[in-house]
Amino acid sequence: MSTQPAGHYRESHPPEIEDLIDAVLEGKATAEQVQRLRPLLRDDPAALEAYVDQARMHALLLWRHGQAGPAVVPEEPVAAPTIMQIEPPPRRWRIGWRRLAVAAVMLLSVGLAMLLWPGRVSDGPPVPEMLGTVAAMRDVVWGEGQTALATGANVGLQPLSIRSGTLRLTLRSDVIVTLTGSAKVQFLSPMRMRADEGQITARVGPTGKGFTVESAAAQVVDQGTEFGMRVDRSGRADVLVFEGQVDLLRSAAPRGTAGSTTRPAAALRMSKGQGLHVALDGQVQRIVAVEGKPGTPDWVVGGAPAGGNAVIARVEDNLRDLEGGAGNFYRIVHRGLEEDAPAYVDRCYEWNGVDASGIPAELKGADLVMTFNSDKKTPDLKITVTLARPAALYVFLQASATPPEWLVRDFVQTPLAIGLDEGPPDMPHLQLGQGPGQSIDRPFTVWRREVPQAGAVTLGDNAPAKSMYGIAATPLP
Amino acid sequence: MPELNPTKPDDRSDETRQAMAEVVRLLTASQSNLYAYVCALLGTSAGAADVLQETNAVLWEKAGEYDPARPFMPWAYRIAHFQVMAYRKKRSREKLTFDDDLIEQISDAFRRRDEGMDRQLEALDGCLNKLSPRHRTVVDARYRDGQSLETIAQQAGKAPNAVAAELYRVRKALMECIQTTLAREEGP
Numbered sequence: 001m002s003t004q005p006a007g008h009y010r011e012s013h014p015p016e017i018e019d020l021i022d023a024v025l026e027g028k029a030t031a032e033q034v035q036r037l038r039p040l041l042r043d044d045p046a047a048l049e050a051y052v053d054q055a056r057m058h059a060l061l062l063w064r065h066g067q068a069g070p071a072v073v074p075e076e077p078v079a080a081p082t083i084m085q086i087e088p089p090p091r092r093w094r095i096g097w098r099r100l101a102v103a104a105v106m107l108l109s110v111g112l113a114m115l116l117w118p119g120r121v122s123d124g125p126p127v128p129e130m131l132g133t134v135a136a137m138r139d140v141v142w143g144e145g146q147t148a149l150a151t152g153a154n155v156g157l158q159p160l161s162i163r164s165g166t167l168r169l170t171l172r173s174d175v176i177v178t179l180t181g182s183a184k185v186q187f188l189s190p191m192r193m194r195a196d197e198g199q200i201t202a203r204v205g206p207t208g209k210g211f212t213v214e215s216a217a218a219q220v221v222d223q224g225t226e227f228g229m230r231v232d233r234s235g236r237a238d239v240l241v242f243e244g245q246v247d248l249l250r251s252a253a254p255r256g257t258a259g260s261t262t263r264p265a266a267a268l269r270m271s272k273g274q275g276l277h278v279a280l281d282g283q284v285q286r287i288v289a290v291e292g293k294p295g296t297p298d299w300v301v302g303g304a305p306a307g308g309n310a311v312i313a314r315v316e317d318n319l320r321d322l323e324g325g326a327g328n329f330y331r332i333v334h335r336g337l338e339e340d341a342p343a344y345v346d347r348c349y350e351w352n353g354v355d356a357s358g359i360p361a362e363l364k365g366a367d368l369v370m371t372f373n374s375d376k377k378t379p380d381l382k383i384t385v386t387l388a389r390p391a392a393l394y395v396f397l398q399a400s401a402t403p404p405e406w407l408v409r410d411f412v413q414t415p416l417a418i419g420l421d422e423g424p425p426d427m428p429h430l431q432l433g434q435g436p437g438q439s440i441d442r443p444f445t446v447w448r449r450e451v452p453q454a455g456a457v458t459l460g461d462n463a464p465a466k467s468m469y470g471i472a473a474t475p476l477p
Numbered sequence: 478m479p480e481l482n483p484t485k486p487d488d489r490s491d492e493t494r495q496a497m498a499e500v501v502r503l504l505t506a507s508q509s510n511l512y513a514y515v516c517a518l519l520g521t522s523a524g525a526a527d528v529l530q531e532t533n534a535v536l537w538e539k540a541g542e543y544d545p546a547r548p549f550m551p552w553a554y555r556i557a558h559f560q561v562m563a564y565r566k567k568r569s570r571e572k573l574t575f576d577d578d579l580i581e582q583i584s585d586a587f588r589r590r591d592e593g594m595d596r597q598l599e600a601l602d603g604c605l606n607k608l609s610p611r612h613r614t615v616v617d618a619r620y621r622d623g624q625s626l627e628t629i630a631q632q633a634g635k636a637p638n639a640v641a642a643e644l645y646r647v648r649k650a651l652m653e654c655i656q657t658t659l660a661r662e663e664g665p
Contacts (some may be wrong), residue, residue, distance in 0.1 A: 019642075024519075024574055027521045027522070057649075057651055057652045059513035060513055130505070394492070
């Protein structure tokens with residue numbers, strides 16, 4: 001879209017008009033500037049039109065980004081009818097009717113059963129807005145005082161809480177928000193959500209870029225992505241980027257950095273595969289591993305939940321210690337090894353059977369660790385896999401590579417093979433196939449080690465190769 | 478015209494309920510436009526949200542006077558105009574940007590270019606996506622992050638007036654894009 005400084009008012013009026021309009025709209029015009037602007041607008045229709053266009057767009061942009069907040073908020077919670085109970089205000093509204101009437105309009109339009117107005121100034125619009133709808137839910141137990149919502153129900157600026165289950169909301173701002181487990185949140189505007197507790201997965205479409213989730217410790221500003229945020233009751237946050245990028249703003253600067261602890265720290269740009277734990281004092285710590293299938297909201301920070309039937313409990317390495325930057329997390333996918341399973345956290349490649357017979361039966365349904373393809377040339381790498389039970393541990397090595405010493409020493413090569421399907425955006429000239437034997441770009445050999453007791457096994461660095469090795473495990477009978 | 482007077486709670490016919498629901502729908506859809514209108518008349522966004530709240534309250538109070546057979550926006554603009562004037566009376570004269578006559582002119586110009594309800598806001602999303610990354614960054618910094626021109630300029634290594642000029646051009650381009658989009662939707 002062209003933004004060249006052309007236009008009839010630009011050509012027929014002194015450039016001063018733009019400066020004057022800017023100064024007025026920014027609220028910084030001096031008395032002298034206002035005095036100069038008035039006759040220009042009064043006497044020149046084109047200048048007046050330019051002002052109106054600029055004022056309108058300035059206001060729409062403020063509105064669009066949730067910055068048109070009220071200076072005054074209603075003072076008290078107000079019970080209100082739902083949209084199905086529309087009726088004129090009752091007589092008791094004569095006391096303080098103005099604010100109550102405003103609240104009524106808000107509530108009628110969004111179809112809420114109850115408004116618990118927050119005790120703080122919202123940065124969202126001061127007016128009714130239907131933000132989105134309940135798209136789906138699974139095993140939801142509603143929080144105390146929370147009105148049960150049906151699929152398709154409107155969602156507005158009200159607090160929202162669930163005790164357990166999964167609740168998916170589709171917002172008009174091109175954002176899909178999924179709440180999991182015990183969660184207490186509130187939308188402050190179409191583009192901003194406050195999380196007091198809970199696990200949130202947000203998939204943000206192109207027009208939702210800028211969607212923000214905030215907790216006491218951190219704000220996560222989407223930059224076109226899918227991200228996860230887990231907030232505990234004290235406000236500490238785990239932030240994970242599953243696709244694209246986010247900006248992480250901490251509420252306090254960590255000790256030992258420039259600036260005081262009461263000032264926000266500099267933003268951290270986080271990319272796909274990176275995860276950080278943010279403490280209330282602004283300190284950040286790398287999240288090393290996340291359990292859960294990509295594309296689902298059922299992820300668990302740290303690894304597999306205790307007491308489950310997972311084979312791989314945790315993964316750690318000797319790299320990526322934080323130095324003020326963002327860390328990377330391994331992804332553990334319980335029973336994740338299947339056709340077209342994502343192979344790496346930092347690439348869009350997939351595991352498949354090398355031919356139509358598919359992934360070997362011995363490996364199907366194995367717990368899978370998505371490693372970092374970018375670690376393929378990392379020297380002195382140590383990856384420690386903690387097994388939750390006796391297991392067969394597998395390493396997939398690119399077939400053309402010379403097996404490293406640690407692999408030959410600790411593992412046995414099997415006659416099995418598995419294939420890697422590479423594709424865009426990392427390999428734009430290749431296409432991802434679907435199913436076994438389709439578009440296999442690199443065959444991998446399969447190495448096996450029986451581990452008779454639960455515990456940790458340490459793997460070494462990759463052999464010189466184009467791709468990083470993969471890790472999987474199955475339970476021993 | 479159906480009876481819509483909200484001070485008469487006994488009148489709850491289906492027709493009244495439907496008419497009230499229609500007022501709520503129209504009021505909801507008109508919010509961004511009314512906010513822009515108030516901003517333009519005041520000359521600033523400061524105080525605009527308060528004026529809009531008062532406007533909403535009066536619109537709701539007078540819902541019974543609204544004739545569904547007539548367009549909603551002229552009626553809503555008229556009430557918003559009154560609220561702007563009432564707000565101005567509470568302010569000292571030196572804090573006012575425009576005089577009464579100029580406000581009339583601005584109001585007329587704004588309403589001549591009324592593109593209708595929240596369609597502008599919908600079109601704006603598509604137009605924002607057409608901005609170059611550089612311009613989108615400036616818009617995000619100013620309107621999403623609420624940064625001052627000085628802060629944006631400092632981060633970009635530019636003078637504040639250069640950033641202001643850039644934002645001016647971006648707003649102009651967005652306005653033209655919205656008009657083009659809406660004209661295309663309406664068709665020949």
